[in-house]
Amino acid sequence: MFTERSALVDDGRPMRGYGVAVTPGRDGPLVFVAGYGEPNRLYAREGDRFSDTACGIVADGTRHGMGVCAADLDADGCEEVYVHNCARGVDGGDPDLLLSRLESDRYRWTDVFAREVNADRLDVRAGRSVAALDRLGTGRYGVAVSGYAAPLAFYELGDDGEVTDMAEAVGLEVAGGCRSLLAVPYRSREGDLFAGVEGGPNRLFSNRDGHYARTDGGPVLSDPGGDTRGAAIVDEGGTFALAVGNESAPSRLLRCAPDGGYEDVAPPALRDAGAVRTVVAADFDNDGREELFFNVCGGENRLFERVDGPDGRSRWEPVDLGAAAEPDGFGTGAVAADLDGDGALELLVVHGEVAAQPVTAYGDPDAPDAGWLRVRPTTRHGAPARGAVVTLETAEGVQRRTVDAGGGCLCQTEPVAHFGLAHAEPLRVDVRWSDGRERTVVGPSADQEITVRHPSRKATDRDVRTTR
Structure with missing residues (x-):
């Protein structure tokens, strides 16, 4: 499926990298790649390719970056970037970064943790992943940070710039061994949190009016014998499933069962995906169905597509990856994003588990011709509405x-x-x-990106109905 597109981002410098996050920039997406014991990278579009613009506190080559996420923590309409730093072992390491833009249209940043009010609030723990949660539905996000030997943390930012760990107060309790965090729109309208655990049961927390309660997802979801790494929400024709990648145990594909639990419908090839790091769900070929990409460390990456089974239920089959197989890659992080603005998603892969390797990018050259639509919801403050759910109805079905x-x-x-x-x-x-508020756009044109504003803000010309 994929052909090499690494010229978009590759500047010839291998790196030991881990997490990667994509946030809006001045002239297109900004791609933040966490460096492990070397400078972070912040790729910004310059002409027809991306260049590393990181310097100062953003580059910060003295720490060991792991998980990265972006969200609007201070309700100013611009996303901050949270970087979880972690040295080897389970006893902590380098302080985290919370990078805030000094001006929304310029790439000048400051570390919120470095403010005097946060002198005793530095996060120094061993973990891996981070996720943004809008627990109250106000468009003001907090950041959940996983932990090994330390409990899960959940940071919120006050009006005075003070960072406060709210995990215990809001019911997010995972004692240790947490590897992955995924915001999921499963059981509650506000959004729940899946916590993938190494050497123990996974957890699912349901959001109940801003407070989280642990939900019993049954033995298939908890998977106490698993070794969870990556996880992703994937569309199966209008309903969501949860793909879970394990390192040294079978990977899973979980569908909601009628009894409120989950059933594992992963075929043998998906269960045997290998030592999975990151899982990405995205429609790379624009055929109207998402694929599942498994970033494998020390082996060939894997890709699966959804096909219709004889019983009317979807099943998943392996697909030839082409150049993105990377049999000699030591993949860590991976994301999907339309880097070049052609209406097709590129796959960006970061490496560095064992040794420094270049950042790579791949794409399907035929995908733009199949047609596409991109929807960018925003919060009441004008920032990306992370956690929002978007449903598209076409003449052929629902996505x-x-x-x-x-x-x-x-x-x-x-x-x-x-x-x-x-x-x-x-x-x-x-x-x-x-x-819980909704907005409907009727008759959008194909091959365009549309921004849909929160119902509290003035509607665009094509926003024809707003509901509560």
């Missing part, structure tokens, strides 16, 4: 996407709901925000 608030293990994709059309006509788009 759903969630705007990524935390991509399972280490990473976070672009804050856009990307739909391949497979030449179908788009009929309507429904956006549901984490506060």
